[in-house]
Amino acid sequence: MSYLKxxxxxxxxxxxxxxxxxxxxxKRTVFGQLWSLANPLALMVIYTIVFAFIxxxxxxxxxxxxxxxxxxxxxxxxxxxxFFANVVTSGAGSLIANAGLIQKxxxxxxxxxxxxxxxxxxxxxxxxxxLLIVLVIIGSFVWPWIPLLLVIMFLLAVFAAGVALMLAIxxxxxxxxxxxxGIILQMWMYLTxxxxxxxxxxxxxxxxxxxxGTGLTVDFIYNLNxxxxxxxVFRNMLYDNRWPDPTEWLICAxxxxxxxxxxxxxxxxxxxxxxxxx
Amino acid sequence: MSDIAVRVDHVSKSFRMYHERNQTxxxxxxxxxRSVHEDFWALDDVDFDVxxxxxFGLIGSNGSGKSTLLxxxxxxxxxxxxxxxxxxxxxxxxxxxxxxHAELSGRDNIYLNGSILGMSKKEVDRKYDExxxxxGVEAFIDQxxxxxxxxxxxxxxxxxxxxxxxxxxxxxxxxxxxxxxxxAKCMQKxxxxxxxxxxxxLVTHDMDTVSRMxxxxxxxxHGKLLEVGAAEPTIAAYLGSLA
Numbered sequence: 001m002s003y004l005k006x007x008x009x010x011x012x013x014x015x016x017x018x019x020x021x022x023x024x025x026x027k028r029t030v031f032g033q034l035w036s037l038a039n040p041l042a043l044m045v046i047y048t049i050v051f052a053f054i055x056x057x058x059x060x061x062x063x064x065x066x067x068x069x070x071x072x073x074x075x076x077x078x079x080x081x082x083f084f085a086n087v088v089t090s091g092a093g094s095l096i097a098n099a100g101l102i103q104k105x106x107x108x109x110x111x112x113x114x115x116x117x118x119x120x121x122x123x124x125x126x127x128x129x130x131l132l133i134v135l136v137i138i139g140s141f142v143w144p145w146i147p148l149l150l151v152i153m154f155l156l157a158v159f160a161a162g163v164a165l166m167l168a169i170x171x172x173x174x175x176x177x178x179x180x181x182g183i184i185l186q187m188w189m190y191l192t193x194x195x196x197x198x199x200x201x202x203x204x205x206x207x208x209x210x211x212x213g214t215g216l217t218v219d220f221i222y223n224l225n226x227x228x229x230x231x232x233v234f235r236n237m238l239y240d241n242r243w244p245d246p247t248e249w250l251i252c253a254x255x256x257x258x259x260x261x262x263x264x265x266x267x268x269x270x271x272x273x274x275x276x277x278x
Numbered sequence: 279m280s281d282i283a284v285r286v287d288h289v290s291k292s293f294r295m296y297h298e299r300n301q302t303x304x305x306x307x308x309x310x311x312r313s314v315h316e317d318f319w320a321l322d323d324v325d326f327d328v329x330x331x332x333x334f335g336l337i338g339s340n341g342s343g344k345s346t347l348l349x350x351x352x353x354x355x356x357x358x359x360x361x362x363x364x365x366x367x368x369x370x371x372x373x374x375x376x377x378x379h380a381e382l383s384g385r386d387n388i389y390l391n392g393s394i395l396g397m398s399k400k401e402v403d404r405k406y407d408e409x410x411x412x413x414g415v416e417a418f419i420d421q422x423x424x425x426x427x428x429x430x431x432x433x434x435x436x437x438x439x440x441x442x443x444x445x446x447x448x449x450x451x452x453x454x455x456x457x458x459x460x461x462a463k464c465m466q467k468x469x470x471x472x473x474x475x476x477x478x479x480l481v482t483h484d485m486d487t488v489s490r491m492x493x494x495x496x497x498x499x500h501g502k503l504l505e506v507g508a509a510e511p512t513i514a515a516y517l518g519s520l521a
Contacts, residue, residue, distance in 0.1 A: 012393050012398055012399060013393040013394060013396075016389060016390050016393040016394075017390070017394075019386075019390075020379050020382065020386075020390055023379075023381075023382060023386070024379050024381050024382060027381040027382075028381065098377075100373075100376065101376050101377050101394070102354075103354065104354070104372045104373040104376045105352075105354070105370070105372070105373075105376050105377070105394055105395065106352055106353040106354050106370065107394060107396065173301070174301060174302060174303050174306070175301055175302065176302050176303045176304070180303075272356050273356075275349070275354045275355055276293065276355065
């Protein structure tokens with residue numbers, strides 16, 4: 001509780017550091033904030049060409065929205081994913097990037113990774129805003145879902161923040177973390193139903209049946225991935241305009257709480273040693 | 279108000295001297311251990327009080343533990359043994375301009391740096407004019423700080439830090455910044471500080487500064503406290519040990 005108080009008392013610092021990231025990031029670029037869209041858009045074009053045009057992945061049309069545009073279907077999951085990946089990558093490097101500050105000034109260290117969560121949220125809100133406009137144009141009835149969309153965005157941000165806190169500490173002790181992370185995120189993305197529908201995995205799973213004589217199926221293991229559930233909720237609301245399964249909500253909320261809890265505990269246990277360990 | 283501003287109570291601080299340090303996973307797994315180390319005591323049972331309203335100097339040769347003690351005072355390092363208690367708010371100035379963002383303007387950086395040093399936005403608002411005035415960079419305040427000369431940069435950082443206005447100020451060797459004019463301004467600021475009954479703890483190698491500013495001095499050598507007391511005799515003893 002006293003820790004919560006300490007973090008709350010440095011919220012102004014958190015806001016200022018977040019603004020530092022936000023303002024500093026696209027300074028002196030011609031396109032400014034539009035760069036935040038560049039990466040997901042490039043990925044969208046590549047994946048659409050490769051997976052929709054060449055490999056012919058055909059997700060089912062939105063039910064009940066009736067939408068059938070692969071690029072938009074992709075973006076509904078890709079934008080949450082790139083947000084998550086950004087938070088985790090930048091958060092993991094946040095303590096090392098600010099080593100000088102940590103060694104010279106006493107302040108609540110947790111604001112460093114959290115400020116990167118904040119600045120990523122800012123960029124993400126912008127990206128999601130653009131996506132909402134596109135969705136409205138192509139005829140998705142998204143308006144009633146916006147409050148719930150904000151809830152799931154919050155849950156994903158909490159989940160990502162917890163992971164970032166753990167990795168920020170790990171990276172101080174093992175600099176391998178940041179290099180591992182690049183590979184892991186790449187694998188993780190392909191293990192999440194972003195560029196293909198999860199139904200394909202279910203089909204394969206039914207074909208394979210139980211694994212090695214145990215009661216486990218491919219589908220069960222596949223669903224251990226928290227991002228699968230987050231992506232599903234996003235897509236249900238944005239693309240299908242459908243109420244997501246309450247269990248999916250519950251799973252997302254549990255992952256978010258667990259991740260933040262462990263992240264904060266790990267961070268707290270190590271934060272007093274940071275000035276020496278860096 | 280108590281007459282002791284800071285109590286350093288039998289403080290010891292050790293660092294690990296690594297003979298082998300495995301900072302990569304591969305090395306850790308291959309060698310089956312994180313590190314091989316022995317403890318090096320940078321501070322060994324240091325014990326003294328700093329009276330309220332005094333200017334207190336820490337002197338000693340390089341490697342005597344002054345900076346470690348300062349970092350313990352500033353709450354950046356935690357002592358292994360003993361404790362440090364302070365009565366009143368404390369701010370540390372170990373480096374000026376920490377956390378400045380090169381692409382942001384002087385104005386933004388004042389707010390940013392102020393909040394890193396623990397000031398609220400309201401406080402910065404109130405002291406903004408004084409900070410800008412003190413730094414002498416008002417003509418360039420809306421320029422990004424990367425275009426500042428190194429002197430301007432340091433002056434702005436110093437101006438923010440000095441305006442945190444704590445009861446106890448901990449200062450590392452940052453006094454040697456700026457030109458003679460600015461230095462005079464800094465000295466004046468410290469004199470005002472003292473006048474207001476505030477406590478300053480400073481580390482410097484410049485014995486002239488110490489004897490001019492300090493009432494009390496602690497002399498550290500190899501992590502141990504050799505002498506603590508009135509400035510003149512302690513400084514004389516220190517200088518005597520060097521000769």
